[in-house]
Amino acid sequence: MEIHESESKSVRASGYSNEKGKFIILKGSFAVNDNQVQSSLSEKPKRVPLRKELITTGKMIDRGDKYEFVENVIFNSPSEAASIVWGSNLNGRKVFGLGEELLPSYKLYFEIDSTKAIEGYKKDHVLSISERDRKLVKARKEQDDFTCQACKVRIKINNKFVIECHHLNPISLGERETKIEDLISLCPTCHRIAHMREPMYSVTEVAEIKASNK
Numbered sequence: 259m260e261i262h263e264s265e266s267k268s269v270r271a272s273g274y275s276n277e278k279g280k281f282i283i284l285k286g287s288f289a290v291n292d293n294q295v296q297s298s299l300s301e302k303p304k305r306v307p308l309r310k311e312l313i314t315t316g317k318m319i320d321r322g323d324k325y326e327f328v329e330n331v332i333f334n335s336p337s338e339a340a341s342i343v344w345g346s347n348l349n350g351r352k353v354f355g356l357g358e359e360l361l362p363s364y365k366l367y368f369e370i371d372s373t374k375a376i377e378g379y380k381k382d383h384v385l386s387i388s389e390r391d392r393k394l395v396k397a398r399k400e401q402d403d404f405t406c407q408a409c410k411v412r413i414k415i416n417n418k419f420v421i422e423c424h425h426l427n428p429i430s431l432g433e434r435e436t437k438i439e440d441l442i443s444l445c446p447t448c449h450r451i452a453h454m455r456e457p458m459y460s461v462t463e464v465a466e467i468k469a470s471n472k
């Protein structure tokens with residue numbers, strides 16, 4: 259947990275953001291007094307009432323020239339926290355030096371035959387379109403000795419290997435040139451499993467799933 263501190267209008271406040279994107283202002287931080295509150299605070303409808311509520315419930319105590327937080331207070335966002343503290347509509351990430359907003363981490367699970375699972379799986383067939391990519395796929399399979407890199411199965415039927423090529427970074431499909439490191443050889447089962455989640459299961463995760471199902 260990294261503590262971020264900021265000072266402005268002779269008011270200092272510190273806090274941290276949790277994994278849910280909320281921002282916790284720490285006890286001992288200060289907030290501007292009422293006559294320093296700007297009209298921009300009311301641009302977001304909940305902020306003025308929230309500030310009042312923190313005062314009436316005794317979480318922010320009047321110290322004359324400013325308010326003091328006498329307990330930790332959880333805000334919905336760094337911006338909500340900064341706006342309440344300094345009494346105007348502020349970008350909390352900037353104020354507290356939190357850097358760029360991170361993408362929410364999400365995981366979606368699909369059934370084997372769901373459109374989503376099949377869609378991702380089929381996207382890798384883009385690799386069979388251009389001559390260059392076809393050569394790369396061939397090279398990758400040779401490099402992996404036609405062996406599934408998750409479950410290590412190697413199947414040859416009628417002198418042909420049952421092995422597929424999986425693209426590890428599908429965002430780049432069609433956007434920039436595929437590199438051999440973007441590809442990995444997987445058996446059809448492991449390949450289908452890899453696409454049963456978004457973001458895709460990694461090869462290590464697929465291997466673990468396979469191993470735990472034996």
Ligand SMILES: [Zn+2]
Binds near residue numbers: 406410449
């Ligand atoms: Zn496999």
Ligand SMILES: [Zn+2]
Binds near residue numbers: 382453
């Ligand atoms: Zn794939």
